[in-house]
Each structure stands twice: as structure tokens, then as C-alpha cells.
Amino acid sequence: xxxxxxxxxxxxxxxxxxxxxxxxxxxxxxxxxxxxxxxxxxxxxxxxxxxxxxxxxxxxxxxxxxxxxxxxxxxxxxxxxxxxxxxxxxxxxxxxxxxxxxxxxxxxxxxxxxxxxxxxxxxxxxxxxxxxxxxxxxxxxxxxxxxxxxxxxxxxxxxxxxxxxxxxxxxxxxxxxxxxxxxxxxxxxxxxxxxxxxxxxxxxxxxxxxxxxxxxxxxxxxxxxxxxxxxxxxxxxxxxxxxxxxxxxxxxxxxxxxxxxxxxxxxxxxxxxxxxxxxxxxxxxxxxxxxxxxxxxxxxxxxxxxxxxxxxxxxxxxxxxxxxxxxxxxxxxxxxxxxxxxx
Amino acid sequence: xxxxxxxxxxxxxxxxxxxxxxxxxxxxxxxxxxxxxxxxxxxxxxxxxxxxxxxxxxxxxxxxxxxxxxxxxxxxxxxxxxxxxxxxxxxxxxxxxxxxxxxxxxxxxxxxxxxxxxxxxxxxxxxxxxxxxxxxxxxxxxxxxxxxxxxxxxxxxxxxxxxxxxxxxxxxxxxxxxxxxxxxxxxxxxxxxxxxxxxxxxxxxxxxxxxxxxxxxxxxxxxxxxxxxxxxxxxxxxxxxxxxxxxxxxxxxxxxxxxxxxxxxxxxxxxxxxxxxxxxxxxxxxxxxxxxxxxxxxxxxxxxxxxxxxxx
Numbered sequence: 001x002x003x004x005x006x007x008x009x010x011x012x013x014x015x016x017x018x019x020x021x022x023x024x025x026x027x028x029x030x031x032x033x034x035x036x037x038x039x040x041x042x043x044x045x046x047x048x049x050x051x052x053x054x055x056x057x058x059x060x061x062x063x064x065x066x067x068x069x070x071x072x073x074x075x076x077x078x079x080x081x082x083x084x085x086x087x088x089x090x091x092x093x094x095x096x097x098x099x100x101x102x103x104x105x106x107x108x109x110x111x112x113x114x115x116x117x118x119x120x121x122x123x124x125x126x127x128x129x130x131x132x133x134x135x136x137x138x139x140x141x142x143x144x145x146x147x148x149x150x151x152x153x154x155x156x157x158x159x160x161x162x163x164x165x166x167x168x169x170x171x172x173x174x175x176x177x178x179x180x181x182x183x184x185x186x187x188x189x190x191x192x193x194x195x196x197x198x199x200x201x202x203x204x205x206x207x208x209x210x211x212x213x214x215x216x217x218x219x220x221x222x223x224x225x226x227x228x229x230x231x232x233x234x235x236x237x238x239x240x241x242x243x244x245x246x247x248x249x250x251x252x253x254x255x256x257x258x259x260x261x262x263x264x265x266x267x268x269x270x271x272x273x274x275x276x277x278x279x280x281x282x283x284x285x286x287x288x289x290x291x292x293x294x295x296x297x298x299x300x301x302x303x304x305x306x307x308x309x310x311x312x313x314x315x316x317x318x319x320x321x322x323x324x325x326x327x328x329x330x331x332x333x334x335x336x337x338x339x340x341x342x343x
Numbered sequence: 344x345x346x347x348x349x350x351x352x353x354x355x356x357x358x359x360x361x362x363x364x365x366x367x368x369x370x371x372x373x374x375x376x377x378x379x380x381x382x383x384x385x386x387x388x389x390x391x392x393x394x395x396x397x398x399x400x401x402x403x404x405x406x407x408x409x410x411x412x413x414x415x416x417x418x419x420x421x422x423x424x425x426x427x428x429x430x431x432x433x434x435x436x437x438x439x440x441x442x443x444x445x446x447x448x449x450x451x452x453x454x455x456x457x458x459x460x461x462x463x464x465x466x467x468x469x470x471x472x473x474x475x476x477x478x479x480x481x482x483x484x485x486x487x488x489x490x491x492x493x494x495x496x497x498x499x500x501x502x503x504x505x506x507x508x509x510x511x512x513x514x515x516x517x518x519x520x521x522x523x524x525x526x527x528x529x530x531x532x533x534x535x536x537x538x539x540x541x542x543x544x545x546x547x548x549x550x551x552x553x554x555x556x557x558x559x560x561x562x563x564x565x566x567x568x569x570x571x572x573x574x575x576x577x578x579x580x581x582x583x584x585x586x587x588x589x590x591x592x593x594x595x596x597x598x599x600x601x602x603x604x605x606x607x608x609x610x611x612x613x614x615x616x617x618x619x620x621x622x623x624x625x626x627x628x629x630x631x632x633x634x635x636x637x638x639x640x641x642x643x644x645x646x647x648x649x650x651x652x653x654x655x
Contacts (some may be wrong), residue, residue, distance in 0.1 A: 058541055058545070080547045080548070088545070090542065090545045094538060097539065099542075100556075101561065101644050102558075102644075112547065113546055115546055115552070146644060146648070160542065161545070
């Protein structure tokens with residue numbers, strides 16, 4: 001158990017009226033090593049945010065174990081216990097809502113240190129030091145959240161997370177509420193902070209363009225199950241699960257001229273996670289689905305080191321000649337155009 | 344260390360400048376909303392009069408001169424005299440001492456009790472089975488309390504505790520506490536789901552720190568506004584209790600008991616012993632209601648921004 005965070009068979013069910021249950025997370029397992037970024041990607045409703053919240057103990061998981069630094073987390077040893085305080089942090093999607101509107105930014109930044117028992121002078125020094133790292137102007141520390149732009153608010157949110165020098169930060173859609181410029185700056189900041197402090201990230205997002213730049217490994221979540229997990233380049237270059245192929249093909253490109261080609265067209269919408277049928281969660285939408293897919297849940301298969309796929313038909317997907325790495329295509333295209341311009 | 348102290352010293356002037364800014368903003372608000380200014384003027388005048396009454400009144404509030412009983416307003420007694428020959432003007436000016444003390448203390452007491460219980464109930468409700476059970480019990484108890492007509496309930500409490508200023512204060516506190524309890528609980532229920540509360544949780548804050556630092560300050564706006572409106576109501580309740588004879592005892596200068604003492608005379612045409620304290624009472628309640636309305640706007644960051652946007 002060398003991994004820093006080890007999540008095993010996490011299940012979260014939300015009971016509904018009438019005896020039905022929302023199966024938000026159905027047996028998710030993954031690990032994160034020190035200094036590594038694992039991205040959890042999926043559509044809205046795939047359960048990715050729920051996974052993050054279960055790990056932090058903001059909601060209680062129905063089943064499953066979470067180990068942090070080799071020890072199990074639970075009621076006796078949660079994120080607020082002295083042993084874990086400040087070691088796992090969280091950055092939210094909504095920068096404005098994540099900052100207390102009545103507390104000055106500087107005070108908000110220093111707050112986690114207060115719970116570590118640091119005195120005021122040390123806290124102030126650390127806050128100023130962190131603000132420099134964040135590119136947060138010093139006068140912003142004296143402001144209230146509503147007086148800052150969304151980009152600066154998100155910097156403050158990240159600052160509050162990084163200030164305790166945590167080992168793991170759960171980033172819950174940290175860029176999706178920001179405009180593209182602010183987004184790029186925040187992504188840069190996250191990469192820089194990771195290089196400097198060696199923090200591990202669990203990046204929860206649907207923003208595939210961010211994922212490609214920051215993550216070491218990617219896990220694709222569909223209806224509460226991880227359908228594929230692979231190193232970032234592998235997944236973007238050669239996804240083996242039909243859903244991953246479909247998801248990656250849906251990436252919006254900054255150039256509308258580039259046509260998207262995908263061998264797999266997923267039909268329909270993500271089904272409701274209420275009372276899921278047995279079998280592969282994608283069975284209803286997958287062109288390869290057969291009788292077995294509808295009755296039996298495909299187990300994760302290791303197809304290459306660190307590359308796991310939960311699909312009976314991954315060989316068929318591999319056999320297709322498809323290009324999903326639209327970014328690579330876009331990049332190639334831009335390089336070509338630029339070289340033409342230069343010549 | 345040295346640098347940190349120096350930094351703190353440099354930062355010190357900033358809050359002062361901010362204070363001046365706040366005062367300017369407040370004055371601009373009063374110019375834009377004259378009704379608020381009227382409210383603040385009435386409330387501060389009432390308080391001021393209550394404080395300086397002994398130095399400005401022409402007669403003692405309990406001095407009865409049998410030679411001048413039930414005289415209409417004239418030069419020596421500008422608001423006339425009542426049936427026992429006491430000067431109505433002096434008594435009307437003395438009354439805020441009793442009425443406001445009772446109302447302010449009673450309301451503050453009820454706000455402290457009600458909102459602290461409400462905050463705790465709101466925070467723990469729905470967490471574990473037994474905590475929810477306690478919360479449900481508290482809420483249903485307040486339902487029972489609130490089901491009684493306020494006035495009848497207050498009379499019953501005064502009857503139980505005995506007729507004194509202290510028991511009127513207790514009665515007011517008791518009658519109003521459920522309002523604050525509900526108000527605070529509903530605020531806390533929504534605020535405890537806010538992202539910044541979760542952030543504090545993840546940062547390791549204890550339940551008490553979360554409540555005191557993040558939830559209660561953000562839940563205070565409606566409580567403060569309710570407080571001011573409620574002081575007005577409590578003045579009315581005090582006067583009402585005194586009017587029916589369950590409140591302040593007769594010769595004490597108090598608007599309600601003055602109205603009660605004079606109301607038989609109204610029928611026979613001597614309206615002044617009741618009408619002047621009635622006007623004073625109505626104005627005071629109105630003033631507190633206006634102040635409450637202004638606090639509601641000023642303490643809500645969203646409405647405050649809209650207001651400051653309309654000012655510039």
C-alpha cells in the first residue's frame with residue numbers, strides 16, 4: 001500500500017422516496033501517489049463530485065474504504081482529526097460561493113492555519129508568502145470576496161487550500177466557472193504549485209482540455225463506475241472503452257474547420273442513475289453491446305501497465321482505426337499552418 | 344517577527360479609512376431613503392428624551408397637583424393635565440425610560456436565547472437520528488408556544504411571575520424567543536450548506552468555530568432587522584399589558600398605563616390624557632419599524648450593493 005490515497009470499492013447510494021435509490025457511485029476504486037495528478041472525468045451526473053465529497057468525509061459513503069497515508073479514514077479518523085488536519089484540502093467549482101462574504105481574503109487564506117494552532121504573526125507571514133506564490137496582489141488580502149474578480153477569487157480559494165502545504169488537494173471543477181483566460185492562468189498556477197510543493201491532485205472535471213495539460217493519469221467515470229483508467233497520454237491517444245472514445249471525440253475544438261471523426265457514435269443521453277439495471281452501465285448506448293453486456297458487469301482488465309478497461313469488447317475498440325486525440329490533431333494543424341506562414 | 348509587527352502597524356490606518364467610508368455611505372443612504380432617516384431620527388430622539396427627561400421636564404412625573412386636574416393643553420401644561428393633576432407632557436417624556444428599557448431588554452434577551460438555540464438546532468438538524476429527534480422536539484415545542492395568542496400568553500406569564508418590570512421583561516423574552524429561534528434555524532439550514540462552510544469543515548474547524556465564525560455572522564441580517572421591528576412591538580406589548588392592568592403599575596410614567604388612566608375621560612371629551620401618550624407610542628413603534636427595514640437592506644450584501652449602485 002504505497003499509494004498515498006487508496007480508495008476501495010466506494011459506493012454511495014442516495015435513498016429516494018418510494019424505496020428507490022440513486023446509485024451515484026457504484027464501487028469506485030483508485031489510488032493516488034504522492035505528487036501525482038489523477039483526473040476523474042465524466043459527464044454531469046456521473047458521480048464524480050460525489051466521489052470527491054465522500055473522500056473528504058463531507059458526505060458519508062454507503063460502502064467502501066478510503067485509506068490515506070496507509071491508514072483508514074472513517075468516523076474516528078476524519079478530515080477534522082488532528083492527525084489529518086490540513087493534509088487534505090479542497091478547491092470548489094464556484095469561487096464566489098466558496099469564500100465567506102463577510103471575511104477579508106487575507107483572513108480567509110489564513111483560516112486553515114488557525115485550526116493548526118499557528119499564531120497570528122506566523123499566519124500573517126504565511127498568508128503574504130502564499131499570496132506571492134498565487135500572484136494575488138497584497139492589497140487584495142484586505143478586500144472582501146465580492147470586491148474581486150472570479151479569477152482572483154479562485155486564486156484565493158486555491159490559496160486557502162495550498163496554505164497548509166497539504167499532501168492532497170481535491171479540485172472539484174476548479175476552472176469550469178471561469179472564463180478562458182482566467183482558466184488558463186489557474187491551470188498554470190496549479191501546475192506551478194504542484195511542481196513547487198509536490199502536492200497530489202484529484203482533479204474532478206468535465207473539462208477535457210484542462211485534464212490533458214495537468215494530469216498524469218485519468219479515470220473515466222460513467223454512471224458511478226470507472227470504465228477506463230490510464231496514463232493521460234495513453235488515454236487521449238488510444239482509449240479502449242467505447243465510452244471514452246465517445247467522450248474524447250466530443251471535445252470542442254477551437255477550430256471549427258477541423259472535422260471530427262469518430263468510429264463510435266454513442267446514442268442517446270446518460271440514463272438516470274435511479275435503480276440501474278445489472279450489467280455494463282453503457283450497454284444501452286453502446287454499438288458493441290451484446291446479451292452478455294446487459295447481464296454481467298465487465299470487470300476491469302489490465303491491457304497495459306497502468307491501463308485498465310472495464311469492457312468485454314475492448315479488443316474490438318482497439319481494432320478500430322480511430323483518432324480521438326483531437327488536441328494532437330489541432331496542434332499538428334496549427335504547427336503546419338504556422339510553418340506555411342513562416343515559409 | 345519584527346517584519347510582521349511592522350506590517351501590522353502599517354496596515355493599521357486602513358480600517359479607519361474604511362470606517363469613514365462607511366459613514367459616508369450610510370449618510371448617502373439616508374439622503375436617498377428619507378424614510379430611513381425619519382426612522383433613525385425618531386428612535387434616537389426617543390432614546391435621547393428618555394435619557395435627558397429629568398433635566399427638561401417642567402414638572403416631576405409623579406407630582407399630582409389637585410388644583411389643576413384634567414385641564415386641556417395651555418401655557419403652563421402644554422399637553423394638559425390628567426385626572427389626578429399630573430403634567431402629561433412630563434409624563435410622556437419620562438415614559439421611554441420604562442417602555443424602552445423593558446422592550447429593549449426583553450427583545451435582546453429573546454434574541455439571544457432564541458437565536459442561539461435556533462442556530463444549534465439548525466446546525467445539527469438532520470445529521471444523526473437522535474440529533475434530529477431533539478431538533479424536532481424543540482421545533483414542535485416552539486409551535487406550541489407560538490400557538491398561544493401572544494397577548495394572552497404574556498398576561499398568563501405576568502400572572503405567574505408577579506406584576507413587576509422584571510416579569511414583563513421575562514414575558515416579552517419568552518413570547519418573542521420562538522420568532523428568533525425559527526428565523527435563525529431557517530437561516531442556518533441554508534447557510535450550513537454553503538461552500539465556505541464546507542471549506543471551513545475541510546480545513547478542520549470545530550462545530551463551534553464554524554457556527555461562530557461563518558454561520559452566525561452570515562445569518563444575522565434578518566435577526567438584526569427583526570430585532571428593531573420587535574422592539575417596536577414590545578413597546579406596544581408593554582403598553583398593552585399596562586393598559587389591561589397586567590403591566591407597569593399605575594403612577595409610573597408609562598404610555599400604556601397613561602392611556603388606560605385617561606380613556607374614561609375620552610368619552611366625556613377630555614381626549615388629551617390618552618391621545619398624547621398614544622401618539623408618542625405610535626411614533627416610537629413606527630420609528631423602530633423603519634429602522635428595522637433599513638437594517639434589512641443594509642445588512643444584506645446583495646440588497647446593499649443594489650442600493651449603493653443606485654446611489655452613484
